[in-house]
Amino acid sequence: MTEAAVERAAEVLTPYCRARDVLDRVGDKWSVYVITMLGERTLRFSELKRNIHVITQRMLTVTLRGLERDGLVERTVHPGYPARVDYALTPMGESLLDTMRALLTWSVEHVDEIDTARRHYDHTKPATTNP
Amino acid sequence: MTEAAVERAAEVLTPYCRARDVLDRVGDKWSVYVITMLGERTLRFSELKRNIHVITQRMLTVTLRGLERDGLVERTVHPGYPARVDYALTPMGESLLDTMRALLTWSVEHVDEIDTARRHYDHTKPATTNP
DNA sequence: CTGCATCCTGGTAGATACTG
DNA sequence: CAGTATCTACCAGGATGCAG
Numbered sequence: 001m002t003e004a005a006v007e008r009a010a011e012v013l014t015p016y017c018r019a020r021d022v023l024d025r026v027g028d029k030w031s032v033y034v035i036t037m038l039g040e041r042t043l044r045f046s047e048l049k050r051n052i053h054v055i056t057q058r059m060l061t062v063t064l065r066g067l068e069r070d071g072l073v074e075r076t077v078h079p080g081y082p083a084r085v086d087y088a089l090t091p092m093g094e095s096l097l098d099t100m101r102a103l104l105t106w107s108v109e110h111v112d113e114i115d116t117a118r119r120h121y122d123h124t125k126p127a128t129t130n131p
Numbered sequence: 132m133t134e135a136a137v138e139r140a141a142e143v144l145t146p147y148c149r150a151r152d153v154l155d156r157v158g159d160k161w162s163v164y165v166i167t168m169l170g171e172r173t174l175r176f177s178e179l180k181r182n183i184h185v186i187t188q189r190m191l192t193v194t195l196r197g198l199e200r201d202g203l204v205e206r207t208v209h210p211g212y213p214a215r216v217d218y219a220l221t222p223m224g225e226s227l228l229d230t231m232r233a234l235l236t237w238s239v240e241h242v243d244e245i246d247t248a249r250r251h252y253d254h255t256k257p258a259t260t261n262p
Numbered sequence: 263c264t265g266c267a268t269c270c271t272g273g274t275a276g277a278t279a280c281t282g
Numbered sequence: 283c284a285g286t287a288t289c290t291a292c293c294a295g296g297a298t299g300c301a302g
Binding site: 175176177180188189191192208212213214215216 | 284
Binding site: 106107 | 154159223227231234235239241252
């Protein structure tokens, strides 16, 4: 009856289809950085830009828009000149950060093991799709 | 001194750079499906293909190779004709699945809230980039 | 300071066809 | 059954320039 179990697993995956949106967030390079940074405290656009120095302005904007749209980050505009905008995690954003941290922890803990596995794999199985 | 805290957060992110590999796994559409399926029991190539019916042969192969390379999945060939290959999670793979599940659970629990946030966002901020 | 618009490029997924 | 090879199309992301 393991067969049925597998089919059940396949069905269980259905709701995950919708969960993909969330997983994509975590899989998104910049979102993780931004969420982690904002987990520390509210930050302005330029502060985020400065701390994640390798990010492009465009990508920071795009990332923040996405996070705002998903209700994970709140954007607050302080009128004046020059304009000033604050970004902060919403409760849902903080909730995600908590969950995400577990995965980050796992990642950091297993990076070495994965590296080892990769080296071993690359060593024993000289690239099939090469040159 | 919140400033220092933020800088610390930025530094803390450094190891995450290497953790990106792991996050990419989770962000990868097919890896999540495969890992979840294999969490149920060992499966053959064709069984995976059948249960994740929308996946391409190529993508299934590519995904499995990646997971094998990272030491998350173990590949066992049973000689004979037709050939037969089993895929199973390694201990590390199971460990990842456990951690991943928390995120999957979070996702499923918050999908509605995110959808709502998106609708609200799209409603209040009529597309900036539109015809 | 903050952020939108535009153009351009490389990687990546899908379709398809062929083998051990 | 379990792949590999190849070709194409698309889109995310980087560079750049301008504006409120």
